[in-house]
Amino acid sequence: MKKHNFNAGPSILPREAIEKSAEAILDFNGIGLSILEISHRSKEFDAVNIEAMALFTELLNIPDGYKVIFLGGGASTQFFTVPYNLLQKKAAYLVTGSWAKKASKEAKFFGEVQIVASSEDKNFTYVPKNFVIPTDADYFHITTNNTIFGTELKKDIDSPVTLVADMSSDIFSRPVDIAKYGLIYGGAQKNLAPAGLTFVIVKEEILGKVDRPIPTMVDYRTHIKNDSMFNTPPVFAIFTALQTLKWLKALGGVGEIQKKNIEKANYLYDAIDESKLFVATVPLEEDRSLMNVCFVMKEEYKELEKDFQTFSSERGMIGIKGHRDVGGFRASLYNALPLESVKALVSCMQEFEAKH
């Protein structure tokens, strides 16, 4: 049976990237060694690293003055690394979900934190509007896509202070006006690579402005200076990231993938909105994530949720159980997920509905 992979992350990657990764594990580039057992300083891996950084820069159209770095670990590490590097007195945070809240908590270790707005009052089912960004903040932090709650800031906002964004779950899903941001970071395990790799896009001029001493590995300048090779990087994850980026380029880049992502998300949201059983947890269309579509059974059909879980799972739907903070269902529609899988899910929902 064909599996449709709606996992929220780690999540579906292009089949091509997966196959090339498996090949490289058995024999990398025909050198008779595995990608897992070669030096990160070998000319073979150096070429991978350089090409990955270049393609990353090209596809996101990153302007001069910015650097891309690849680090080990995940985005959670950036929650404290960002304020370590940037917070002198005060930072402002927009709290749109659990990860945004966690990020704001870590900043408190380093200075004053102002929560500009929060949507926690309604379990993060909307994105706050009309908030005022304090002009005396060292930076303003947003989480562009909220994986758990299915909301997304789909437009690049204007900020009077350095804008910092966690884009773990929507990077490469749409064009981004990088010039509006001072720093963008994210874990790679959604639209890019297996878990264990974090990317940081940083405008160099915002660094070096805080008084505190910064441990070497936490200091972004260390990794910029060394092209992400200060210490051993997560070699294999960078290799896979390169394969994903090549796939994305061949497909036409972020502009093209955005069209596909809109088509996929609309297809599913429309089906939910027309359904008698299901309801989307995020009411406002402009707040709805294109990456993670959250929905539950209407109150009167709540007891059918377990049945639909089983029903859909028997039809090859994987990873659609909602996060415990939301309940119900979540279908993650990352770049590599084909429209075909969304159609399969919708058919499954309709079939289930017809039965009840």
Added chain:
Amino acid sequence: MKKHNFNAGPSILPREAIEKSAEAILDFNGIGLSILEISHRSKEFDAVNIEAMALFTELLNIPDGYKVIFLGGGASTQFFTVPYNLLQKKAAYLVTGSWAKKASKEAKFFGEVQIVASSEDKNFTYVPKNFVIPTDADYFHITTNNTIFGTELKKDIDSPVTLVADMSSDIFSRPVDIAKYGLIYGGAQKNLAPAGLTFVIVKEEILGKVDRPIPTMVDYRTHIKNDSMFNTPPVFAIFTALQTLKWLKALGGVGEIQKKNIEKANYLYDAIDESKLFVATVPLEEDRSLMNVCFVMKEEYKELEKDFQTFSSERGMIGIKGHRDVGGFRASLYNALPLESVKALVSCMQEFEAKH
């Protein structure tokens, strides 16, 4: 031509672990999905994580009161994480190489650092003896194997204060009396897994004794509490680590591998000592690393080094160029390297010597 992989790290892994990793990338456990695209919270990966921690504990005979955690990133991150968690007033460091020196530098961000002894006067070609560990230090830090310089502290030392060890390049190469240590850490990319994974073995009672607030991701207790699943761990590297640990267990464990490692290292050191062309950079037998054998051409034959580099490379020897801080050659003989490869290298050296 058969390749002999003497890379210093990332380095040779058991072929079985490599093949199983490639298989799991195409289809993990027959579930129809890649190990790269499943949730770290899936029951399938949970089983991998738990088995890996259990086997890690079993093979190293880790006593009660200790916890094993798997983290993203590399050992360099531990250079500041260790003092963040443990350094209240003063830490003591034994400086036996570049990594040990780097570790001691990061500790200075958090308190006083006393260098108990250093072998930098002779380019780290020996391990200092008869040093006195200050009893007022919060901990004493050692680097058991010095990958760059080819020295190793092969015996577990007695310390009057908490003993902390970076065992990146000799973990699982020999039995270790864990009870003598408070904390052991290391990057996984030598004897365990691909780059991007770090292990920490920590005696729980040494934690929570410093006054400073610790960011969540830096606090070892976060990861202990969550069985290394506070955030998304490096899933694939943990999977490969499990395959390596299974291989090691089937082979008889660390006691058995130690015998093989001694045999391999002796074979190579003996050949170097008997050679007219080559000389080991570490004179004292007890200081010589079983993992990284460093050697150079004798002064009068120095100009032949380049020739031997080419000569050996044409015969399938990979990664034997010495680190720039030492020059000459370095053959890394990690667990997965067969004696056959050492014999091939020695033949190659003898053949070269016969020609000159």
